[in-house]
Amino acid sequence: MIIIRSQDRLDLMRVNRVEISNNRVYAMLEDDIRKIGEYESNERTIEVLNGIQDAIIAGTKFDxxxxxxxxxxKEKVFEMPVK
Known part of the structure; x- marks a missing residue:
């Protein structure tokens, strides 16, 4: 699990699953699916997904x-890149 702030900076959510489709990044919540970012290419979208993975590997909590x-x-927050 990771806390992610959306690309538009309007949403802060605890996310269990992230998916990409058509240059968009989606957060899968318990009872909802939200678009949390949209990028110029599929390659950039995969780079952002890799960044989320790296943040999870580095640890989502610290003392x-x-x-x-x-x-x-304390829990770390991953902020979706604007571009």
């Missing part, structure tokens, strides 16, 4: 320990 020694878990 921060504050000055008092308290640990917080």
């Amino acid at each position: 921060i320990i504050n000055k008092d020694g308290v640990r917080y878990h």
